[in-house]
Amino acid sequence: MKISMIVNGQSHAIELTDEYTPLLWVIRDILGLKGTKFGCGKAACGACTLHVDGEAVRSCSYPVKFAEGKQITTIEGLGNAENPHPVQQAWIEEIVPQCGYCQPGFMMATAALLNKIPNPTDEDIDNNIINVCRCGTYYRMRKAIHKAADKQNAINEINEPTKA
Amino acid sequence: MADNQSSEKKLSRRKFLVRGGLGTIGVLAVGTYVLRNPIRRAILEKANEMDLAYMGSTDNPMLWFELGKDNVVILHSPKIEMGQGTFTGLAQMAADELEISMSNIKVVHATTATGNIDGMSTGGSTSISGLWQPLRELAAIFREMMKIEAAKKLGVSVDDLSVKDGVVSANSKSLTYAEISEGVTNWTIPEKPILKDISSYKYVGKPVPRVDLDDKVYGAPMFGLDAEMPNMLYGAVVRPSKIGAKFISATTDKAEKMPGVIKIVSEDDFVGVVAESYIEAENAKQAIEVIWETPDNLQQDAIVSMMTVGNGKSTIIQKEGDALEGDDIVQMEFRSPIGAHAQIEPNGVVAFVEESKATIMISTQVIGITRKEVSSRLGWDAEQVNVIPTYLGGGFGRRLHTPHAVQAAVMSQAVGKPVKYIFSREEEFQHDMFRPPTHHILKGRLNEQGLLDGLEHHFVSGDVGNNSALVPNIVPPIVGADIGAIRGGFLQYSAVPNHRSVYWHVTLPFATSWWRSLGLLANTFAIESFVDEMALKAGKDAIEFRLAQVNDDEAGKRLKEVMRTAGERAGYSEEIKDGKAMGFAASVDAGTPCAHVVEVSVEDNKIRVHKVTVVLDPGLAVNPDQIRAQCEGCVIMGMSAVLFEQMKVVDGSLTPTIYGPYEMALMKHAPREIDVVLLQGKDTPGAVGEPPLGPIGAAIANAIRRLTGKRLQSMPLKLT
Ligand code: FES
Ligand code: FES
Numbered sequence: 001m002k003i004s005m006i007v008n009g010q011s012h013a014i015e016l017t018d019e020y021t022p023l024l025w026v027i028r029d030i031l032g033l034k035g036t037k038f039g040c041g042k043a044a045c046g047a048c049t050l051h052v053d054g055e056a057v058r059s060c061s062y063p064v065k066f067a068e069g070k071q072i073t074t075i076e077g078l079g080n081a082e083n084p085h086p087v088q089q090a091w092i093e094e095i096v097p098q099c100g101y102c103q104p105g106f107m108m109a110t111a112a113l114l115n116k117i118p119n120p121t122d123e124d125i126d127n128n129i130i131n132v133c134r135c136g137t138y139y140r141m142r143k144a145i146h147k148a149a150d151k152q153n154a155i156n157e158i159n160e161p162t163k164a
Numbered sequence: 165m166a167d168n169q170s171s172e173k174k175l176s177r178r179k180f181l182v183r184g185g186l187g188t189i190g191v192l193a194v195g196t197y198v199l200r201n202p203i204r205r206a207i208l209e210k211a212n213e214m215d216l217a218y219m220g221s222t223d224n225p226m227l228w229f230e231l232g233k234d235n236v237v238i239l240h241s242p243k244i245e246m247g248q249g250t251f252t253g254l255a256q257m258a259a260d261e262l263e264i265s266m267s268n269i270k271v272v273h274a275t276t277a278t279g280n281i282d283g284m285s286t287g288g289s290t291s292i293s294g295l296w297q298p299l300r301e302l303a304a305i306f307r308e309m310m311k312i313e314a315a316k317k318l319g320v321s322v323d324d325l326s327v328k329d330g331v332v333s334a335n336s337k338s339l340t341y342a343e344i345s346e347g348v349t350n351w352t353i354p355e356k357p358i359l360k361d362i363s364s365y366k367y368v369g370k371p372v373p374r375v376d377l378d379d380k381v382y383g384a385p386m387f388g389l390d391a392e393m394p395n396m397l398y399g400a401v402v403r404p405s406k407i408g409a410k411f412i413s414a415t416t417d418k419a420e421k422m423p424g425v426i427k428i429v430s431e432d433d434f435v436g437v438v439a440e441s442y443i444e445a446e447n448a449k450q451a452i453e454v455i456w457e458t459p460d461n462l463q464q465d466a467i468v469s470m471m472t473v474g475n476g477k478s479t480i481i482q483k484e485g486d487a488l489e490g491d492d493i494v495q496m497e498f499r500s501p502i503g504a505h506a507q508i509e510p511n512g513v514v515a516f517v518e519e520s521k522a523t524i525m526i527s528t529q530v531i532g533i534t535r536k537e538v539s540s541r542l543g544w545d546a547e548q549v550n551v552i553p554t555y556l557g558g559g560f561g562r563r564l565h566t567p568h569a570v571q572a573a574v575m576s577q578a579v580g581k582p583v584k585y586i587f588s589r590e591e592e593f594q595h596d597m598f599r600p601p602t603h604h605i606l607k608g609r610l611n612e613q614g615l616l617d618g619l620e621h622h623f624v625s626g627d628v629g630n631n632s633a634l635v636p637n638i639v640p641p642i643v644g645a646d647i648g649a650i651r652g653g654f655l656q657y658s659a660v661p662n663h664r665s666v667y668w669h670v671t672l673p674f675a676t677s678w679w680r681s682l683g684l685l686a687n688t689f690a691i692e693s694f695v696d697e698m699a700l701k702a703g704k705d706a707i708e709f710r711l712a713q714v715n716d717d718e719a720g721k722r723l724k725e726v727m728r729t730a731g732e733r734a735g736y737s738e739e740i741k742d743g744k745a746m747g748f749a750a751s752v753d754a755g756t757p758c759a760h761v762v763e764v765s766v767e768d769n770k771i772r773v774h775k776v777t778v779v780l781d782p783g784l785a786v787n788p789d790q791i792r793a794q795c796e797g798c799v800i801m802g803m804s805a806v807l808f809e810q811m812k813v814v815d816g817s818l819t820p821t822i823y824g825p826y827e828m829a830l831m832k833h834a835p836r837e838i839d840v841v842l843l844q845g846k847d848t849p850g851a852v853g854e855p856p857l858g859p860i861g862a863a864i865a866n867a868i869r870r871l872t873g874k875r876l877q878s879m880p881l882k883l884t
Binding site for chain 2: 017018021022025029032033034035036037038039040041042044045047074075076079080081084088091092095096097098099100101102103104107122125126127129130131132133134135136137138139140141142
C-alpha cells in the first residue's frame with residue numbers, strides 16, 4: 001500500500017506492507033530523518049514528538065496510515081542554523097541540551113504549545129510539557145520556553161502589527 | 165633559548181614503553197595522511213614520558229590532533245561525550261594551548277582504529293581532571309613544533325615569533341599552521357612543553373557554549389541509534405523477563421514466515437531474528453517461542469532481607485578511635501531501593517562483520533571492552549574489530565556493559581550484512597545493570613558539649629564497582645571493598661574522636677553496577693540524615709553542628725567553606741516560613757565538596773521542592789556554565805531518584821518496565837530556582853559530573869523533618 005504525506009514541506013509517497021507501522025520508523029528509517037528519537041515506543045517519554053498538521057504527536061504510537069495526506073514537521077523542518085525557529089534560538093541562548101537525546105521532542109512539544117498558548121505561564125508549562133529528560137535539563141528548559149515565547153511574540157508583532 | 169628546549173634526538177623504543185600500559189601518542193596530519201607517521205612518532209615520544217592519569221594501549225601510535233588544510237584542528241577525544249560537556253572542556257583546554265580559536269577546533273570521538281581510546285572507560289567524573297595536564301602539554305608541544313618550523317621557514321628565531329589564532333607571524337610575514345606543515349617531514353620536538361600561564365587563557369575558565377550545541381538543537385544524527393551503514397538490516401534478540409532465566413531452546417517456525425524476516429539466528433546462548441525493518445524484526449521476535457529455565461520466583465521481600473547489614477562479607481573502610489558501646493547510643497536505619505538508569509536513548513548498536521574485519525558503531529562508555537568482547541566472540545584479534553563510538557543519549561553508567569554488540573556482530577556474520585539492533589524500552593528496564601539497593605545503620609553519641617563523641621556508618625550494598633570496567637583512580641582501593649559501593653560511605657566528620665565506617669557486601673541475583681555517583685547518593689542520604697537528627701538532638705543549628713566536627717586540614721577547610729557559603733547564600737534558617745522549611749546536607753565525592761540547601765513544602769501530601777542552593781568547589785572551573793549545568797542536572801536527577809524512582813522484584817521479574825509506572829521527575833517537579841555557587845579551593849580542575857548528586861536526598865529529608873516532625877528513612881521519600 002502507499003501512504004502520501006508532506007514532510008517538512010516535501011511530498012512523499014511511501015510504499016509499505018504494514019499500514020500500522022508507527023510513523024516514527026517511517027520518518028527515521030525510510031525518510032532518514034534521525035532528529036526524531038526513539039525512547040520508549042509506548043507514548044511514555046515524548047522523545048519521538050513531531051507535528052502532524054501543527055499538533056504535537058508522539059510518533060512512536062501513531063500508525064502511519066493516519067498520516068495520509070497530512071503535513072508532518074520534524075525537528076529538521078522546524079528550523080536550521082541559517083533559519084532557526086524561535087524555540088531553537090532560545091534553546092541555544094540558554095544552552096539547554098546536555099546529552100541532547102530528549103531535546104528535539106521537547107522543542108517540538110514547546111513549538112506546538114506556543115502556537116496554542118503564546119504566553120504560557122509556569123503552570124501551562126508544567127501541564128503541557130510532560131516529556132522525560134533524564135539529564136534533568138528542565139530548569140533551563142523552562143527559561144528557554146519563556147524566552148522562546150517572547151521571541152515568537154516579537155516576530156508575530158512585526159508580521160501582524162494590527163493584532164498587537 | 166628555544167633551541168635549548170628542542171631536540172632532534174631519537175628516543176629509544178624502550179622509552180616509549182616506559183610506563184607499561186600507561187601512555188598516549190599524538191599525531192598531526194595535514195590534509196591527507198602523508199605526514200602522519202613522522203609526526204605521530206615524534207609526539208609519541210613525548211606523550212609517553214608524561215604521567216597520564218588514564219590508561220590506553222601503547223602498541224600503536226594514537227591520533228590526538230589532525231590539522232586540515234583549512235587550518236582546523238580535529239581533536240580525537242579518548243573520552244565519550246554523554247552530555248557532561250567533556251568535549252567542550254577538552255576543546256577549551258586544547259584551543260588555549262594550541263593558540264587557535266574555538267571555531268577552529270573540532271572534537272570527535274576517537275575510534276579503536278585511531279587508537280586514542282581510554283582503556284579505563286568514561287565515567288567517574290575524571291575526564292577533564294584526568295586530561296587537564298596531558299592534553300594541554302600535548303597541545304603545547306604541537307604549538308611549539310609549529311613555531312620551530314615557522315622560524316625556519318620565515319628565517320627568524322623562534323623568540324621573534326608571535327602566534328595568534330593558528331597563525332604564526334614575524335615582522336610582516338605570517339603563516340598558518342597548515343602552511344607551516346606543508347612539506348615538513350622531520351619535525352623537531354621541544355624537550356619540555358612550555359605551558360602558558362593560566363591567567364592568559366582565552367577560553368579556559370569562561371562559560372563558552374557547548375561545542376555540540378548546534379547539532380543537538382537542530383537534530384543532527386549523532387547518537388548510537390542514529391548510526392547507519394549501507395544495506396543495513398535490523399536484528400532483535402529474545403530476552404527473558406525473569407531474573408536468572410537460562411535459554412534452553414526456541415521454536416521459530418512461526419517467526420520464519422513473518423513478513424520481512426531474513427534469518428533466524430540460533431546460538432547456544434540466544435536466539436535472534438534479522439529482518440528488513442525494525443518493526444518487522446520486533447514483530448518476528450514476538451512470534452519466537454523460547455523455553456527458559458527459570459529459578460524459583462523471587463520476590464521483593466527476599467531482596468530486602470538479603471540486603472540487610474550483617475549479611476555477606478564486611479570490610480572496615482574507615483576507623484578512628486573505639487567502637488561505640490553502651491545504652492546512650494542513638495541508632496537509626498535507612499534504605500534505598502533498586503534504581504534504573506532510564507536514560508532516554510535505549511542501548512543499540514550497528515555491527516558489520518565482514519570476512520576478516522568488523523565495524524561496530526555504538527553508544528558505549530567502554531570502547532576497549534566492547535572491542536574485546538566482540539573480537540573474542542568472533543575468535544579474532546582485537547585489531548580486526550574497529551569500534552566507532554557515538555554520542556550517548558545519556559550514560560550514567562548504563563553503557564559500561566555492551567553484550568548487545570556481540571549479539572549484533574553474530575547476527576551480522578550470519579547474514580553477511582550490517583545489522584542494527586536496538587533494545588526495546590521493556591528490555592532496557594528488565595536488563596538494566598541496576599543501582600543496587602542499600603541498607604544503612606547509623607550510630608552516634610553526643611558528649612556534654614552537644615557534639616558527636618562517636619559516629620558509625622554500617623552499610624550493605626550489591627555490586628557497583630565489582631564486575632565493572634570503570635575503575636576510578638580517585639577512590640583509594642581498599643582490599644575487599646567495592647570501590648563503587650563505598651563511594652560517599654566515608655564519614656567526613658574527621659574531628660569526631662571515635663568514628664568508623666563498615667561496608668558489607670552482598671551479591672544479588674541480578675546485575676547491578678554503576679549508576680551516576682554510585683554509592684554517593686544513598687550513602688549521603690543515610691549519613692547526612694542521621695547527622696542532622698543528632699544536630700536536632702543537640703539543639704544546635706544544622707550547619708554550626710557540622711562545622712564544629714570537621715578538622716582543619718586542607719580537605720576539611722574546603723568542605724567547611726562550602727558548608728558556610730551554602731548557609732549564607734541561602735539564608736539558612738531552622739524556622740518554618742510560609743509553610744516552607746529548609747534542609748541542609750553536604751558531602752565530599754572524588755575530592756569535590758558540595759553542600760545543598762533546599763526549600764520544601766508539602767502540598768496534597770506530596771513533597772514539593774521550591775528552591776535548591778548548590779555550593780560546589782570543583783577546583784579550577786574549566787567551563788563554569790557547564791559545571792552549573794551539571795549541578796542543575798544532578799539536583800533534578802537526584803530529586804527524581806530520591807522522591808520517585810524504584811524498581812521492585814515481583815514474581816521473579818524486575819518491574820516496572822516503562823516510564824510513568826517507573827515514576828521520574830518531570831518539568832512540574834523541577835525546582836523553580838536552582839542557585840549554583842562555584843568556589844575554587846584548588847588550582848586544578850576536579851570532579852564535577854557526580855559530586856553534586858550527593859547531598860540532595862538528605863537535604864530534602866532534613867527539610868521535611870523540620871516541617872513535619874517526621875524522619876523519612878527510605879528512598880523514595882513518601883509522606884504516607
Ligand atoms: S518514543 Fe514515543 S513517547 Fe517515547
Ligand atoms: S538532555 Fe539528556 S535526556 Fe534530556
